[in-house]
Amino acid sequence: MNNTIGMIELKGRKLVLGVTGGVAAYKAAELVRLLGKAGADVHVVLTEGGARFVTAVTFQALSGNPVWTDLWDPRMDNNMAHIDLTRDADAILVAPATADVMAKLVLGLADDLLTTLCLARECPLLVAPAMNRQMWENPATRRNVAQLAADGVALLGPGAGEQACGEVGLGRMLEPEELCEAVIAFFQPKPLAGRRVVMTAGPTFEAIDPVRGITNSSSGKMAYGLARACVQAGAEVTLVSGPVALPVPAGVEKVPVRSALEMRDAVFAALPGADVFIGVAAVADYRPVTSAEHKIKKSGAELSLTLTPNPDILAEVASLPQAPFCVGFAAESRDLDTYAEGKRKAKKLPLIVGNLVQDGLGGDDNQVVLFDEQGRHPLPKAPKPEVARAIVAHLAALLPVS
Ligand code: CTP
Numbered sequence: 001m002n003n004t005i006g007m008i009e010l011k012g013r014k015l016v017l018g019v020t021g022g023v024a025a026y027k028a029a030e031l032v033r034l035l036g037k038a039g040a041d042v043h044v045v046l047t048e049g050g051a052r053f054v055t056a057v058t059f060q061a062l063s064g065n066p067v068w069t070d071l072w073d074p075r076m077d078n079n080m081a082h083i084d085l086t087r088d089a090d091a092i093l094v095a096p097a098t099a100d101v102m103a104k105l106v107l108g109l110a111d112d113l114l115t116t117l118c119l120a121r122e123c124p125l126l127v128a129p130a131m132n133r134q135m136w137e138n139p140a141t142r143r144n145v146a147q148l149a150a151d152g153v154a155l156l157g158p159g160a161g162e163q164a165c166g167e168v169g170l171g172r173m174l175e176p177e178e179l180c181e182a183v184i185a186f187f188q189p190k191p192l193a194g195r196r197v198v199m200t201a202g203p204t205f206e207a208i209d210p211v212r213g214i215t216n217s218s219s220g221k222m223a224y225g226l227a228r229a230c231v232q233a234g235a236e237v238t239l240v241s242g243p244v245a246l247p248v249p250a251g252v253e254k255v256p257v258r259s260a261l262e263m264r265d266a267v268f269a270a271l272p273g274a275d276v277f278i279g280v281a282a283v284a285d286y287r288p289v290t291s292a293e294h295k296i297k298k299s300g301a302e303l304s305l306t307l308t309p310n311p312d313i314l315a316e317v318a319s320l321p322q323a324p325f326c327v328g329f330a331a332e333s334r335d336l337d338t339y340a341e342g343k344r345k346a347k348k349l350p351l352i353v354g355n356l357v358q359d360g361l362g363g364d365d366n367q368v369v370l371f372d373e374q375g376r377h378p379l380p381k382a383p384k385p386e387v388a389r390a391i392v393a394h395l396a397a398l399l400p401v402s
Pocket of ligand 1 (some may be wrong): 157172197200260278279280281284285310311312313314315327328329331343
């Protein structure tokens with residue numbers, strides 16, 4: 001379960017969910033629950049085939065709305081279900097979408113409520129294919145997929161894996177969590193489209209011996225949330241991450257590392273072609289000069305550790321001749337403006353995100369102040385995904401035109 005989906009991310013959105021006749025229809029029930037949890041108002045349209053797999057009662061209970069199956073449903077005041085249902089909808093999502101319904105959408109057929117709604121709509125159409133591998137690979141489906149994309153339909157998936165028929169391959173519907181994420185991402189503006197972002201995240205771990213080390217309590221939540229916001233804004237994201245226990249956001253490439261030196265190497269390996277570098281990691285400022293090959297045994301004597309400074313990864317990247325747009329983070333316990341702006345100048349950064357740690361850590365909301373060449377920009381206190389998006393919007397506006 002992806003725990004990054006916030007309660008408010010689809011708030012105020014009306015979605016029509018078309019469920020067609022594939023085994024994956026059982027996953028549509030969970031999808032309705034997740035979309036509702038993210039704040040969406042979900043109206044399910046069940047095809048005859050879909051109703052063979054899951055009943056309308058299930059969807060009604062999970063969505064809290066009546067379920068529609070019939071073009072001639074007398075419950076609609078004016079008998080115009082095919083228009084009324086999508087009149088103020090933000091999108092139609094067909095999940096699962098069988099090969100058959102995709103073919104109908106390509107042809108513009110309208111022989112049931114769902115296909116009629118799709119033809120009569122003004123809102124975007126998202127389709128999550130679900131079918132057996134051979135059906136997905138069939139030239140007819142290939143043509144239909146290409147035509148749907150050309151018609152501006154958003155295709156979500158499919159994924160690869162074990163299929164209901166026992167085969168393994170492409171054609172599986174994406175998991176409900178992945179679909180919910182994709183729907184949230186669909187509604188986000190794309191100011192980072194075509195941009196590559198490299199980020200650091202989490203703590204580093206500086207080994208003392210094979211079982212001990214110096215680290216800190218950074219959870220990585222801010223960095224992982226920001227990586228997700230960057231992907232949703234259209235960027236390609238590489239996340240060089242110290243040890244944290246967080247799920248990797250959809251679409252993010254994670255490079256796991258342990259020490260600051262490993263983190264620096266991984267950052268420099270990922271940097272060519274990057275437009276933006278964001279240092280969010282709480283990099284240990286020092287590491288032991290030597291790391292013992294074997295576990296250090298207890299003795300009665302005092303033990304001293306000699307520490308040596310770690311490289312400042314962000315400052316090194318920012319001082320490259322062709323440096324990407326560099327963003328730093330400054331979590332301070334006092335004098336935020338002085339320390340954050342001081343770090344921005346010292347590390348030669350166009351942008352730094354400052355936050356007072358007593359305000360932010362742990363909770364669902366966060367409050368940050370952005371410092372750039374223009375000055376100080378406090379962002380309103382807001383749920384963390386919203387703060388991440390505001391940071392992304394601010395940095396995207398400062399990027400040189402590519
Ligand atoms: N940073 C980095 N490499 C380091 C130390 C910090 O890339 N060795 C980056 C962090 O990811 C962050 C910014 O620099 O974006 C500021 O980190 P912070 O630890 O607050 O600053 P320091 O320069 O280490 O200052 P201090 O610990 O004294 O507050």
